[in-house]
Amino acid sequence: MKPTPFEKRIKRRVTARKQTFFASTTPGLKQILAAEFAALPLETEHFTMAEGGVVFTGPMKSCYLANLYLGTASRITMEVAEFKAENFRTLEKKLAQVEWELFLKKRSHIHVEATTHHSRLYHTRAIEERAVQIIQDHLDMAAPESPGAPASYKILIRVRDDRFFISLDTSGDLLHKRGLTSAVGMAPLRSTLARSILIRTGFSGREPLMDPMCGSGSFLVEGAMMASQIPPGFYRQFAFEHFPCFSQAQWNHLKKTAEKNFRNVETPLIFGFDQAGNLIAGLEQTLSDHGFSGLVQVDKQDFFDLGPKDFTDQAGVVVLNPPYGKRLGEKGETAEFYKRIGDKLARNFQGWRVGILLPEPELARELPFAVELHPLFHGGLEIHVATGKIH
Ligand SMILES: C[S@@+](CC[C@H](N)C(=O)[O-])C[C@H]1O[C@@H](n2cnc3c(N)ncnc32)[C@H](O)[C@@H]1O
Structure with missing residues (x-):
């Protein structure tokens, strides 16, 4: 025409x-x-x-x-x-x-x-x-x-x-909305922040990833998209699709090219645990809805009872967004909790790389291994992510 x-x-x-x-x-x-x-x-x-x-x-x-x-x-x-x-x-x-x-x-x-x-x-x-x-x-x-x-x-x-x-x-909804349904947990992490932390730990998508306090599973879903090479925006719609200049044919071509690059990983590589069983049930549904059930395994488990040998024999990346702030009461209690987490990681996760969120940078002192601190904003508050290797 x-x-x-x-x-x-x-x-x-x-x-x-x-x-x-x-x-x-x-x-x-x-x-x-x-x-x-x-x-x-x-x-x-x-x-x-x-x-x-x-x-x-x-x-x-x-x-x-x-x-x-x-x-x-x-x-x-x-x-x-x-x-x-x-x-x-x-x-x-x-x-x-x-x-x-x-x-x-x-x-x-x-x-x-x-x-x-x-x-x-x-x-x-x-x-x-x-x-x-x-x-x-x-x-x-x-x-x-x-x-x-x-x-x-x-x-x-x-x-x-x-x-x-x-x-x-040109985006429409903010880009942290990936177009995937997800169960809502306590203080869920924006997918953009989860992605930045995974990138900072150097997560390659080909090694084990573990979140022992996974809540609604932001790290797991984001990690699964990375491991499967699914672009972050693949499942959502954008404002530019309604521009007068929009070319549906060009967009279809770009999405087809992306799809050819997907990796179908059926062996479990990503592991999530949480002590709250109700969150785990919701998360299992989300993972199965998006075809990640083979790649991601989740279970109800207390982190302090967990050892990596329970699920993998290869060291990888552990990411943690522990509950903190008012929920844990006084500052001393938060420090004590981080010390327990650090000791547990040092005892059982030797050789793993870590990305752990800290409400206060001083909490890095509670960790018995060297970390680098990176500031970021979560829910309007400045927090830090500590990255390093557990030894
Ligand atoms: C801040 S939330 C994690 C949010 C998660 N990153 C997300 O995006 O949804 C902290 C989670 O840690 C879990 N948790 C606290 N202590 C735990 C423990 N000892 N073992 C396992 N999970 C624990 C809580 O049930 C809660 O779901």
Whole structure:
């Protein structure tokens, strides 16, 4: 079929051009995200580290790949416009000049989030309301009719020193949502954090992985995806699938290529234990729903009664997110608990590498082996992960 004039415009203005994208992440994960980015199956893309993430340029395919493969990014946004505005009249005029129909479909739900710093226009709510109105009016006039259910888009407006940076969210739900159902346990770890910790321990996906306090199993599921070479975003949907420029054929091709690379591991390599039997039952269901029952074994077990010989004869990686804080009472009690964990690891897990979450960095002193500390944020709190080798 011959392309319509609008399709030709999309090609000329969006798909045939390089765009600028930003992969954001949470504090503490930027270096890991950059390393993940460098390993992406992209051709000749440029990327630079920026505050809060990585900036990169490339065709829309780069955006698809970044969403599909980056396991520690929170979301990927695409730059749409940048201009200076010191009053609402200028802001309205500049916003109306953006060719919104190239990025958004008619009759869609538009959500705008603004942040301002050091600018004459500082009232974020007023900026957001005007932006939604102008974009809707623009689409009503300039966008072609589009069949199907209305799409939802998020526009981010960052204002710094009167300069407006307008970008479009390409991810939709934040990327820690992998599209897998999971049982909800106590203080579950975001998959992006779990992935960063697994990467920090050097987990290869080909060696045993064990979480003796696995809760709802964030480490196990993330480890299973790594061992099976399933890209983090494989099972979910993305906002870019509703962009006017979206190419279903290209996306199908990228997913097919990813699928050819899956590894079907049927021998147990990943082991999870928890003393709470109800969590284990829910977790078994999640693992079986996603075809991980052969690869991941879970059992109700107290960590302090556990020895590696019970499940493997090869040293690997042990990851631990122990309960801490108020649940364990006073600080002294937490220190005592970490000392018991450290002693147990040193006694029974010689030669294993470890990644252990600490609510306070001083708790590393309770561990009887050398560790490196890396700060990160979990549930809005700064915590640390200690990595090292048990000897
Ligand atoms: C903070 S949660 C772990 C969260 C988990 N990483 C997740 O993402 O869902 C701590 C878990 O440790 C378990 N636990 C505490 N003491 C334990 C012990 N001695 N042996 C086994 N599990 C224990 C608790 O039942 C709880 O599920």
